[in-house]
Amino acid sequence: xxxxxxxxxxxxxxxxxxxxxxxxxxxxxxxxxxxxxxxxxxxxxxxxxxxxxxxxxxxxxxxxxxxxxxxxxxxxxxxxxxxxxxxxxxxxxxxxxxxxxxxxxxxxxxxxxxxxxxxxx
Amino acid sequence: xxxxxxxxxxxxxxxxxxxxxxxxxxxxxxxxxxxxxxxxxxxxxxxxxxxxxxxxxxxxxxxxxxxxxxxxxxxxxxxxxxxxxxxxxxxxxxxxxxxxxxxxxxxxxxxxxxxxxxxxxxxxxxxxxxxxxxxxxxxxxxxxxxxxxxxxxxxxxxxxxxxxxxxxxxxxxxxxxxxxxxxxxxxxxxxxxxxxxxxxxxxxxxxxxxxxxxxxxxxxxxxxxxxxxxxxxxxxxxxxxxxxxxxxxxxxxxxxxxxxxxxxxxxxxxxxxxxxxxxxxxxxxxxxxxxxxxxxxxxxxxxxxxxxxxxxxxxxxxxxxxxxxxxxxxxxxxxxxxxxxxxxxxxxxxxxxxxxxxxxxxxxxxxxxxxxxxxxxxxxxxxxxxxxxxxxxxxxxxxxxxxxxxxxxxxxxxxxxxxxxxxxxxxxxxxxxxxxxxxxxxxxxxxxxxxxxxxxxxxxxxxxxxxxxxxxxxxxxxxxxxxxxxxxxxxxxxxxxxxxxxxxxxxxxxxxxxxxxxxxxxxxxxxxxxxxxxxxxxxxxxxxxxxxxxxxxxxxxxxxxxxxxxxxxxxxxxxxxxxxxxxxxxxxxxxxxxxxxxxxxxxxxxxxxxxxxxxxxxxxxxxxxxxxxxxxxxxxxxxxxxxxxxxxxxxxxxxxxxxxxxxxxxxxxxxxxxxxxxxxxxxxxxxxxxxxxxxxxxxxxxxxxxxxxxxxxxxxxxxxxxxxxxxxxxxxxxxxxxxxxxxxxxxxxxxxxx
Numbered sequence: 001x002x003x004x005x006x007x008x009x010x011x012x013x014x015x016x017x018x019x020x021x022x023x024x025x026x027x028x029x030x031x032x033x034x035x036x037x038x039x040x041x042x043x044x045x046x047x048x049x050x051x052x053x054x055x056x057x058x059x060x061x062x063x064x065x066x067x068x069x070x071x072x073x074x075x076x077x078x079x080x081x082x083x084x085x086x087x088x089x090x091x092x093x094x095x096x097x098x099x100x101x102x103x104x105x106x107x108x109x110x111x112x113x114x115x116x117x118x119x120x121x
Numbered sequence: 122x123x124x125x126x127x128x129x130x131x132x133x134x135x136x137x138x139x140x141x142x143x144x145x146x147x148x149x150x151x152x153x154x155x156x157x158x159x160x161x162x163x164x165x166x167x168x169x170x171x172x173x174x175x176x177x178x179x180x181x182x183x184x185x186x187x188x189x190x191x192x193x194x195x196x197x198x199x200x201x202x203x204x205x206x207x208x209x210x211x212x213x214x215x216x217x218x219x220x221x222x223x224x225x226x227x228x229x230x231x232x233x234x235x236x237x238x239x240x241x242x243x244x245x246x247x248x249x250x251x252x253x254x255x256x257x258x259x260x261x262x263x264x265x266x267x268x269x270x271x272x273x274x275x276x277x278x279x280x281x282x283x284x285x286x287x288x289x290x291x292x293x294x295x296x297x298x299x300x301x302x303x304x305x306x307x308x309x310x311x312x313x314x315x316x317x318x319x320x321x322x323x324x325x326x327x328x329x330x331x332x333x334x335x336x337x338x339x340x341x342x343x344x345x346x347x348x349x350x351x352x353x354x355x356x357x358x359x360x361x362x363x364x365x366x367x368x369x370x371x372x373x374x375x376x377x378x379x380x381x382x383x384x385x386x387x388x389x390x391x392x393x394x395x396x397x398x399x400x401x402x403x404x405x406x407x408x409x410x411x412x413x414x415x416x417x418x419x420x421x422x423x424x425x426x427x428x429x430x431x432x433x434x435x436x437x438x439x440x441x442x443x444x445x446x447x448x449x450x451x452x453x454x455x456x457x458x459x460x461x462x463x464x465x466x467x468x469x470x471x472x473x474x475x476x477x478x479x480x481x482x483x484x485x486x487x488x489x490x491x492x493x494x495x496x497x498x499x500x501x502x503x504x505x506x507x508x509x510x511x512x513x514x515x516x517x518x519x520x521x522x523x524x525x526x527x528x529x530x531x532x533x534x535x536x537x538x539x540x541x542x543x544x545x546x547x548x549x550x551x552x553x554x555x556x557x558x559x560x561x562x563x564x565x566x567x568x569x570x571x572x573x574x575x576x577x578x579x580x581x582x583x584x585x586x587x588x589x590x591x592x593x594x595x596x597x598x599x600x601x602x603x604x605x606x607x608x609x610x611x612x613x614x615x616x617x618x619x620x621x622x623x624x625x626x627x628x629x630x631x632x633x634x635x636x637x638x639x640x641x642x643x644x645x646x647x648x649x650x651x652x653x654x655x656x657x658x659x660x661x662x663x664x665x666x667x668x669x670x671x672x673x674x675x676x677x678x679x680x681x682x683x684x685x686x687x688x689x690x691x692x693x694x695x696x697x698x699x700x701x702x703x704x705x706x707x708x709x710x711x712x713x714x715x716x717x718x719x720x721x722x723x724x725x726x727x728x729x730x731x732x733x734x735x736x737x738x739x740x741x742x743x744x745x746x747x748x749x750x751x752x753x754x755x756x757x758x759x760x761x762x763x764x765x766x767x768x769x770x771x772x773x774x775x776x777x778x779x780x781x782x783x784x785x786x787x788x789x790x791x792x793x794x795x796x797x798x799x800x801x802x803x804x805x806x807x808x809x810x811x812x813x814x815x816x817x818x819x820x821x822x823x824x825x826x827x828x829x830x831x832x833x834x835x836x837x838x839x840x841x842x843x844x845x846x847x848x849x850x851x852x853x854x855x856x857x858x859x860x861x862x863x864x865x866x867x868x869x870x871x872x873x874x875x
Binding site for chain 2 (some may be wrong): 010012013015017019020023054079081089092095101104105106107108109110111
């Protein structure tokens with residue numbers, strides 16, 4: 001099954017996304033911050049990265065840049081806790097860097113899973 | 122006192138003259154002798170002023186003593202005469218003395234002459250003094266010469282005929298010979314022309330002239346003289362001379378000038394300094410106040426103030442008594458932040474300083490003092506504090522909202538997962554749906570908090586304010602009770618600002634809702650007006666941010682319950698509600714504040730308890746022209762459904778002004794045809810006639826494969842979501858939406874399409 005790397009510093013939300021994806025039988029790897037994510041990212045295992053943007057250590061934008069550099073085909077979905085399309089359009093930067101979809105919190109995890117399915121086929 | 126005693130010796134015999142003068146020299150060295158060999162020469166040396174002693178030798182028979190005494194007497198009685206006679210005339214001594222001679226000496230006793238004269242000296246001195254006092258001419262000469270004025274007589278040729286000693290001294294020339302010199306010679310051409318000629322000419326015409334002027338003198342530099350010209354006339358009344366009296370008043374003048382400058386400066390200070398001065402009697406009753414005092418206390422004239430007690434200006438009378446006690450008993454003199462009440466009942470924050478004025482015996486007679494108004498500073502400080510407070514709360518709220526959104530996602534996500542396996546009729550299902558609804562409400566709140574904290578970011582475009590006002594009032598009118606009338610007054614229909622129209626719509630909606638709530642259960646009026654105003658006509662402290670030349674002013678006036686000052690100061694704080702019972706979330710006005718602050722605007726609140734409230738929104742005027750359809754190639758073709766909804770209209774305006782080609786339609790009849798040309802269809806759920814899921818199904822049914830942007834309430838979306846067709850060409854947005862979100866979503870949809 002395709003592998004998904006979840007990068008989110010809030011543990012409950014990280015667990016939620018893992019639960020939801022594992023329920024759909026995806027292989028899930030989690031990271032609590034950007035640095036951990038960069039360390040854990042293996043293109044051979046991970047087909048899609050879901051990353052929060054504002055995190056301690058390295059932020060989500062660094063993660064996206066790293067992933068796109070190492071493996072340009074890996075799909076990325078960015079999520080952010082800012083209001084809607086703000087703040088400071090982190091989400092739009094994420095999109096410019098190559099995130100396929102962006103979600104601002106609170107979002108519907110079910111809808112996000114739907115997008116994951118769409119992207120991973 | 123022998124000085125100046127002149128002894129005239131008259132004799133036809135030279136030896137006699139020599140002998141007598143030798144004898145006098147032996148008697149005293151201080152005699153001056155004048156020697157005359159003829160009686161006539163002696164006589165012609167006499168004048169009215171002559172004083173002294175004459176020794177006349179009548180022994181040789183050349184001069185007859187009788188004639189001598191007679192003629193001398195004619196000249197001057199103050200001349201003491203000593204007659205020398207021959208031995209054989211001794212018998213006439215008695216007669217000679219009777220005739221007025223002071224002494225008679227025979228030739229044989231010439232040696233007596235010295236003693237005779239010495240005996241005379243004290244007598245002569247007294248006579249001299251006496252003579253001085255009685256001599257008018259001497260007196261006047263004395264006065265003239267010792268006067269501190271320069272006195273001179275000037276003839277009609279402008280020549281000096283006589284000058285006094287002071288005149289000479291003043292010209293630095295004690296022995297100066299001024300007689301015969303012209304005024305121009307003495308004073309120079311410039312002084313003569315500008316300071317003298319016309320004045321003395323006036324005098325020559327018969328008038329007394331008095332004036333003061335600066336003269337440039339070679340000896341003393343610039344001097345200020347007081348000049349009097351008095352005409353002197355001859356027997357026929359013709360002016361022959363001018364008597365000039367010139368007094369140097371330079372020092373006086375300089376002193377006077379200095380004093381008047383100081384006086385002027387003080388009066389100037391007293392008038393123009395923003396410090397109010399007052400003098401009161403010992404009980405605090407005002408006796409005198411300056412203009413600044415009147416200004417500070419909103420009074421027009423001193424009469425208005427005089428007689429009033431200082432205590433009447435105090436908010437708290439006890440405080441006045443306390444201050445008075447401090448000043449009188451403890452000698453303290455300054456109190457700050459005293460809240461005073463002006464004549465027009467305005468609260469004035471003052472610094473008061475006062476001290477006691479006592480008479481010679483130490484009794485208090487006055488209480489003098491000064492007040493300094495710093496209301497403006499206090500208000501600015503308050504405002505600054507308020508805006509800092511709002512910034513801090515904003516930062517806090519933004520942070521909370523941020524974390525909260527993450528938590529809400531988790532709650533929502535697990536709720537979704539739980540709902541999946543549940544029977545829709547079960548209790549658990551209905552309970553979890555309630556959790557989801559609560560998440561919806563929480564989401565609205567976090568959104569408001571983020572907006573207030575200005576963390577959302579606004580897409581600013583040019584927008585005509587009047588368009589948005591009219592959409593807002595049009596939307597609100599059917600929703601407010603009949604007892605409330607809502608009117609618009611658009612004075613400047615074309616004024617544009619740079620803002621997000623959807624956010625302006627949100628602001629105006631909030632302010633009208635706020636006004637409706639303020640009217641409460643009564644009937645009332647709400648007026649929304651639009652005008653433009655140059656920055657200098659707006660209270661300067663209001664616009665504490667960037668300064669723009671002109672502002673659009675949107676006022677919302679209601680005649681509702683109004684607020685007191687403490688409330689108006691706080692209404693923009695989140696969760697502060699001016700309304701009873703905490704209607705609404707309490708975030709309405711803080712959201713308004715956040716949105717307006719972000720577009721460099723400001724809000725002013727004017728309210729009086731029981732009379733109503735006016736909220737004025739100031740937004741900098743934008744002079745950039747609106748984008749019209751023909752200006753450039755449209756970014757995309759957008760179809761908005763429905764057309765009649767006010768929010769849809771605002772979104773339509775916003776997108777048109779952002780460069781999109783926008784069409785609108787209501788989902789009725791053959792509207793599906795219109796979808797053909799659209800790149801994206803925006804569907805707005807308005808909870809009345811348009812339902813996003815219904816429209817989505819209708820489009821699917823008609824095989825319209827278009828990108829969809831669905832804008833709905835979070836709650837209603839939740840209810841419908843599961844039924845919506847899925848697909849990558851669909852994005853959901855939740856109300857309230859911002860232009861930024863819409864454009865962002867449109868860009869995403871259009872990009873993913875290709």
